[in-house]
Amino acid sequence: MRIKRIYTFMLQTFLPMFCMTFMICLFIVLMQFLWRYVDDFVGKGLGFGVMAELFFYAALTLVPMALPLAILLASLMTFGNLGESLELLAMKASGISLLKIMRPLFIFILFLSAGAFYFQNDILPMANTKMYSLLIGIKNKSPELEIPEGVFYKEIEDYNIYVGKKDFETGLLEDVIIYIFDGSNIEDATVTVADSARMEATPDGQHMKMTLWSGEQVGTFKSNNQNRISSEKHPKYRRESFKKKEVFIPYSNDLERTDESMITSRHVGKNLAELRMSVDSLDQRIDSINTGYGKQLVDRTYYRSVIDKTKFDSAYFAEKTGAYIASADPKIKDPDKTIQKAMPINLDSIYASLRPFQKAEVAKRAKERSNSVVQTFDVRREMQTIEYKNRSYHITEMHKKFVLSICCIIFFLIGAPLGAIIRKGGLGVPIITSVAFFIVYFVIDTAGNNRATNGEWAPWAGVWLSSMVLAPIGIFLTWRAINDSTLFDIDAYRIAMVKVWRFICRKVPFMKKYEKIDKKWTIVKALVHHRENK
Numbered sequence: 001m002r003i004k005r006i007y008t009f010m011l012q013t014f015l016p017m018f019c020m021t022f023m024i025c026l027f028i029v030l031m032q033f034l035w036r037y038v039d040d041f042v043g044k045g046l047g048f049g050v051m052a053e054l055f056f057y058a059a060l061t062l063v064p065m066a067l068p069l070a071i072l073l074a075s076l077m078t079f080g081n082l083g084e085s086l087e088l089l090a091m092k093a094s095g096i097s098l099l100k101i102m103r104p105l106f107i108f109i110l111f112l113s114a115g116a117f118y119f120q121n122d123i124l125p126m127a128n129t130k131m132y133s134l135l136i137g138i139k140n141k142s143p144e145l146e147i148p149e150g151v152f153y154k155e156i157e158d159y160n161i162y163v164g165k166k167d168f169e170t171g172l173l174e175d176v177i178i179y180i181f182d183g184s185n186i187e188d189a190t191v192t193v194a195d196s197a198r199m200e201a202t203p204d205g206q207h208m209k210m211t212l213w214s215g216e217q218v219g220t221f222k223s224n225n226q227n228r229i230s231s232e233k234h235p236k237y238r239r240e241s242f243k244k245k246e247v248f249i250p251y252s253n254d255l256e257r258t259d260e261s262m263i264t265s266r267h268v269g270k271n272l273a274e275l276r277m278s279v280d281s282l283d284q285r286i287d288s289i290n291t292g293y294g295k296q297l298v299d300r301t302y303y304r305s306v307i308d309k310t311k312f313d314s315a316y317f318a319e320k321t322g323a324y325i326a327s328a329d330p331k332i333k334d335p336d337k338t339i340q341k342a343m344p345i346n347l348d349s350i351y352a353s354l355r356p357f358q359k360a361e362v363a364k365r366a367k368e369r370s371n372s373v374v375q376t377f378d379v380r381r382e383m384q385t386i387e388y389k390n391r392s393y394h395i396t397e398m399h400k401k402f403v404l405s406i407c408c409i410i411f412f413l414i415g416a417p418l419g420a421i422i423r424k425g426g427l428g429v430p431i432i433t434s435v436a437f438f439i440v441y442f443v444i445d446t447a448g449n450n451r452a453t454n455g456e457w458a459p460w461a462g463v464w465l466s467s468m469v470l471a472p473i474g475i476f477l478t479w480r481a482i483n484d485s486t487l488f489d490i491d492a493y494r495i496a497m498v499k500v501w502r503f504i505c506r507k508v509p510f511m512k513k514y515e516k517i518d519k520k521w522t523i524v525k526a527l528v529h530h531r532e533n534k
Helices: 005-041 048-061 063-084 087-093 098-140 226-231 260-264 272-302 335-341 347-352 356-422 428-453 459-482 490-507 509-514 519-533
Strands: 159-167 172-180 190-201 207-220 237-250 315-317 324-326
Touching: 005 048, 005 063, 005 098, 048 063, 048 098, 063 087, 063 098, 063 356, 063 428, 087 098, 098 260, 098 356, 098 459, 172 207, 190 237, 272 356, 356 428, 356 459, 428 459
Parallel strands: none
Antiparallel strands: 159 172, 172 190, 190 207, 207 237, 315 324
């Protein structure tokens, strides 16, 4: 079956526009990513290949943000251009409805939504794993020459470096202090102070050579007989003055990527099936933890009893039931009667018989015990909160696999009818309108996700909140566009205002004298009269 020419015409009009807007939107969000992490890239000596790989994986992770905006902007511009050039009017005059005009693009969006689900489920976890593995490795990479001035720099292991002032033209460092730690004891540190210095990387890329001028170095003597030195009451120090000295600081120019298994174990590195398995495992773990904590709290705190063992030593307390049962003593013939003989101690009478200082000691120990119990279960509550939050992250990520597909359809149902109503092409009005809708979507989606991950809302409610808000808007705009809406016609609103004013004047007695509208409404009255006669 041949495809109708109008369908091919709409696809040929929409697809280039969609590709252009998608690349523009992806570039914008990628620049936002760059500005977010630019401080982690500076001074790391990263090659072009590493940066290109990072930006490639970052672009893949930003597709869920760029794709809905591109669909909204492309559909708005496509139908706006058709309306402005009267091509849309010509199609309607030929008896083709707006729904039929939108049909090929809607089918394309359906296929695109299916591809978006596949991307979210299979490609995005891999891209997240690669990107975060590379990004964390870049963050942990040793700096080359970018040591800030005015603060102690502690990113190099066993070294604290202070630079008072830097001359960026000559590369000279002034007022330099270097602390070199050898072990956990601060007394073993070697302190080097210099008036000026210059830093450069060695050719092998394994060290940074710092050339120091006019300074002193102070540290403890090192000896093979460590026991003799540690036994001395006052350790011996050495002091060295120098005019020029070279210090080599360990530095690796190789990029060490983070283990990808650390990323794949998190929610961002799992597909739908793995997320479901993780949620089931988390549910079982949370249930077991809650059961164990509850049992321990009840058995050891609230229902703990004290018995008088002098009356019968063979009875003991059963943790599960809270009752006293007899031990396996062959002399005991009737355990039930034995249980009745094991009477609880009257703690109030014992406490009343104590001396004042003994009462104070008992109260002090009881308070310490209760505080210990509270602190213990506060720590366990924090552990439970972490487990619940991890579960919320996994369930939220499960719903996100479907949200992108639905958002593509919703944004098309907003952009296409809105473009047909506005009838404005180009980049001005479509960009302003698209950005306004996308900001609303982004704010609602961010707020909903935050509430869902924090446990304030159910995960599905937070993730689907933006779709539930925008879906009625898309349906309303589609309905208005099909019925040739005058949604943005100023004269239509003026006519409605005149009709409302006349209705009020007819119904309210003291308003009848204001029914006649002055001359400035003459044009509006003519339009009303024309519409009524029509």
